[in-house]
Amino acid sequence: MIRASRSIATVILVSLTAVLAAACARSPIPGEATARVAGDRPHGTGVTPTPTPTSRPAPPPAPAASPAAVVVTIDATRDHTRQLPHDEAAHLTALVEARVAGTGYATSWPGAPPTARELEASRARAFRVAPTVTRVEITRAGDRTQIACSVDVRVSPWLGADRGEHWQPETSARASGSAQATSDGPGREQIDHGIRACARGVLEEVTARHVLPFLDRVARRS
Numbered sequence: 001m002i003r004a005s006r007s008i009a010t011v012i013l014v015s016l017t018a019v020l021a022a023a024c025a026r027s028p029i030p031g032e033a034t035a036r037v038a039g040d041r042p043h044g045t046g047v048t049p050t051p052t053p054t055s056r057p058a059p060p061p062a063p064a065a066s067p068a069a070v071v072v073t074i075d076a077t078r079d080h081t082r083q084l085p086h087d088e089a090a091h092l093t094a095l096v097e098a099r100v101a102g103t104g105y106a107t108s109w110p111g112a113p114p115t116a117r118e119l120e121a122s123r124a125r126a127f128r129v130a131p132t133v134t135r136v137e138i139t140r141a142g143d144r145t146q147i148a149c150s151v152d153v154r155v156s157p158w159l160g161a162d163r164g165e166h167w168q169p170e171t172s173a174r175a176s177g178s179a180q181a182t183s184d185g186p187g188r189e190q191i192d193h194g195i196r197a198c199a200r201g202v203l204e205e206v207t208a209r210h211v212l213p214f215l216d217r218v219a220r221r222s
Contacts, residue, residue: 075130083136085192116160126158145183149198175210177202
C-alpha cells in the first residue's frame with residue numbers, strides 16, 4: 001500500500017504485467033507479476049560441461065557492458081486520458097528518469113545525439129523508455145472519490161539519430177500496471193492529489209519491477 005503526501009489519498013496496487021515480443025522467451029522481464037508476487041528468478045540448466053583432455057580451455061567470458069556505455073533516454077510521458085493534473089506528465093517523466101539514472105545509466109547525450117555509425121564506433125548502446133498513462137477513471141462515492149489508473153511503459157533499442165527507435169525481438173518490451181486510489185474528499189484538489197498518487201505509485205512499481213530489471217539484462221549483454 002502506498003500512501004500519498006498529506007494523507008489525502010491511499011493507493012492500492014492492482015496488477016503489474018510484462019509483455020515481451022514473441023521471440024523474447026530467452027530473456028523475459030521477471031515474471032508476470034501482481035502486487036504480491038515477486039518476479040521469476042532466472043533459470044539455468046545447472047549443468048557445466050567438462051572439457052575432454054584434448055579440448056582447449058574455454059575463453060573467459062567477455063566483460064559485461066558498464067552502465068556508462070549505455071544511454072537510456074526517457075520520452076515525455078504521454079497522457080491518453082487527458083485527465084492528469086497540470087504538469088503531472090512532466091513529474092512522471094522525471095520520476096522514471098530519476099530511477100533509471102539511479103542505477104548508473106546515462107539519461108542524456110553530452111552533445112548532439114549520435115548517428116548509428118558513431119554509436120557503433122564508440123561501442124555504446126542506447127535505449128528509449130516511453131511511459132504512457134492509458135487510463136484514469138474517477139468515481140465519486142459520498143464524501144470520497146475513487147480513482148483507477150493504468151500506465152504502460154515501452155522499452156526499445158535506439159539505433160542512432162539516422163535510424164531511430166526499433167522494436168527488436170530480444171531487446172524490446174512493454175510493461176503495464178494498474179492501481180486504485182481513494183481520495184478523502186470530493187473536491188478538485190483532493191481528486192488531483194489522488195490522480196497523482198495513483199499514477200506515480202503504479203509507474204514507480206512498473207519501473208522498479210519490470211523496466212529496470214529488463215534494462216539491466218539486455219544492456220549488459222556482451
